[in-house]
Amino acid sequence: MIEWVPPAAIMIVGAFLIPLLKGKVKQAYLLLLPLIVFINLLYMGEGTGWVIPFMEYSLIFGQVDKLSMAFGYVFVIMAFIGILYALHIRESGQHFAAFMYVGSALGVVFAGDFFSLFVFWEIMAFSSVFLIWYNKEKASRDAGLRYLLVHVAGGLSLLAGIIIRLVNTGSIEFGPIDFGSLDSYLILLGFMLNAAVPPLHAWLSDAYPEATVTGAVFLSAFTTKTAVYVLLRAFLGVEILIWLGAFMAVFGVVYALLQNDIRRLLAYEIISQVGYMVAGVGMGTILAVNGSTAHAFTHILYKGLLFMCAGAVIHMAGKRKLTELGGLYKTMPITLGLYMIGALSISALPFFSGFVSKSMVVSAAAHEHLAVVWLLLTLASAGTFLIAALRLPYFVFFARDAGIKAKEPPVNMLLAMGLAAFLNILIGVYPAILYGILPYPVDYVPYTGEHIVWALQILLFTALGFFLLLGKLGGEHAISLDTDWFYRKGSRSFMWFVEKPLSAASQWPVDILMRLKDYLIWLGKNPTQAIFLYAGTIVFKILGRFPGMPPHASERILEEGWSNYPGEPVRKSPVGDSVILVLIFMTAYAIYYYFVS
Incomplete structure (x- = not known):
């Protein structure tokens, strides 16, 4: 008797029924499907299931252990929250793309072989791009095309590595990879691109701000976190990831500080926060692995909340830049309160979710005597508080009143934001609920007097610096150059070469x-x-x-x-x-x- 089915199958097959439903029936179905998947997860015992013979190989759609279950739980929870947030959307195509995206991410998490992993990896890329294109603006079409081209390139690198590995080992089993061979370099490159590791990161900050209001919420949750999952599964303890992760944490904060577009600011904060997870993968210790997994879990919840609140502002005010907003605390006080819960969570304030997860990775660096890494991660944490909890809410909700006539978003959006806020507080107050599902037993205690005092000192001094430098932290009508400049200019130069000299010569x-x-x-x-x-x-x-x-x-x-x-x-x-x-x-x-x- 089959007691459970692959979660990816439920979401992907269920997506094809969405266009056939209408009205309240469709809304009920959209909410019911992730609940069914969550119940299905509860029946999934550890081990290997759903093994299908394919030529002389085996396709494994159910590699289940505590690591995959931790990611599976938070993916389904965020899917429900994201769908609730998008419940007012009438276009079935947007819901279809979101369900395919979530389903393929779950497929990656429970894949036990490289072939099925690659198939789900590509479905994830092609389904998610429609969450950008559905915005139906020229900037969205262009950003989506760049997003797709970059991910196709990453997929080709991954596929090349898989083929070389198959030729060398004769196996397609997905598991730990010995780093140092050509296939390991190519596979790692494909994974790092989805993790947005600089300089392979610009697709994220380029595309996420141009997505639909609801699509950006899904995008913030899945692509980079599936990359963290596969890195944890395959490249644990690879030292270069420590330094790449630490650099990511600071790099994302610096670029977020330069942004005027609120979703572009939050996109760079994704890069910064994923840096903690990548660094934890590189350390490879029990505390670091638990920290990376826990931080991926909490990041999905608080980053989803931040993108939902930013989307609510854009949806109701029609503006998306710091220089265009201000005074919204009068008309959107609930949105402000919910946003601050997400902002304090990402800033690792005590009794919020980020405090019990981010500190695990920072402590792992200290335990391994990685002083420089510890310092960089600590500085990035202070910068995150400055940007997400002080700068953005000040210029969006306070500062000068821009005279925008707005109101609170629809009820379904408020409910989704409220549910995410509740979970962030719940995990922060009662971290055992999170620690109990991590890959290894947890003996880490976040709430010590020393840790709380240290965290509050950093945050308070950061707040003091913000108010002293307030006049210099406003947004500017400018675009910060990033590595996407190279392929944007490079593609234009290539097209000119094809149309002019090459066509004449040929x-x-x-x-x-x-x-x-x-x-x-x-x-x-x-x-x-x-x-x-x-x-x-x-x-x-x-x-x-x-x-x-x-x-x-x-x-x-x-x-x-x-x-x-x-x-x-x-x-x-x-x-x-x-x-x-x-x-x-x-x-x-x-x-x-x-x-x-």
Whole structure:
């Protein structure tokens, strides 16, 4: 008897029923499906299930352990919250894309082989791009196309690594990878791109701000966290990830500080927070692994809450830049309160979710005597509080009153934001509920006097610095250059090269081909005259004229060809232009095959 089914199958198959439903029935179905998946998770025992033979290999759709279950739980919880937030959306296509996206992310989490992982990995990329394109603006179309191209490139790197690994080992099993071989480099590159590790990160800050209001909530939760999961599964203890993660944490904060667009600011904060998780993967200790997993869990909840609140502001106020907003505390006080819960969570304030997860990774760095890493992560935490909990709410909800007539968002959006806020507080107050599902037993105690005092000192001094420098922290109407500049400018330069110099330089083969085609068509129309012409040319070279013709007529034939000679019969072409071109190609290929290759 089958007691459970792959969660990905429920979400993906269920997505195809969405366009068939209408009204309240569709809304009830949208909320019911993630609940069914969550109940299904509760029946999933640890071990391997849903193994399907494929040629001489096995496809594993149910690799279940505490690591995969931790990510599975939070993915389904966030799916329910995201769907509740988007319940007012009538376009079935948006819901379909979201369900496919969530389902493929769950497929990655429970995949036990590289083949099924790669398939779900690509479905995740192609389904999520529609959450950007559904915004239906030129900026969204362009950002979505760049997003897709970057992820296709990452997918190709992953696929190349998988193929090389298969050839070398004969196995497609997904598990720990010995770092140092070519296949490990390519697979790691594909994973790091989805994790938005600099310099492979710019797709995130480019695309997420251009997504739909509801689509950005889903995007903030799944792609980077599936990447953290596969890194935990395959590249635990790879030292370079420690330093890349620490650099990410600071890099994201610095760029977030430069942003004027509120969702672009939050997008860079994703990069910063994922840096903690990547650093934990690199450390590879029990505390670090638990910390990365816990921080991925809480990050999905508080970052989803922040994107929901930012989306509510955009949805109701119609503005998205710090310089355009202000004074919304009067008309959107509930949204402000819920936002601050998310902001204090990401800032790791005691009794909020980020405090019990982020501190695990920072403490792991201290335990491993990684002083520089500890310092960078601590500085990034202070910067996060400055940006997310002080700068953004001040300029959006307070500062000068921009005179925007707004109100609280629809009830379903408030309920989703409220549920996420409740979970952030619950985990912060009662961390055992999170620690109980982590990969290893937890003996870490976040609430010690020393830890609380240290955290409050950092946050209070950061707040003091914010108010002292308030005049210099306002947004500016400017775009901060990032690594996407290279492929944006590079693609334009490439298209110019293709359209101008390359097309001009490559025109001569086309001209030669067309001349050859015209000649062969003429030859097909006038075969006997052509033979006579060629044979007569030899005689002309000897005698100075064609037999039976005066010299001036012979010269005219040589200059203009038989087709222009008076009285020359014209026969119907036995073949058409297309056939002639095919014959040219096949002849050239035959010559190459037999005499060159």
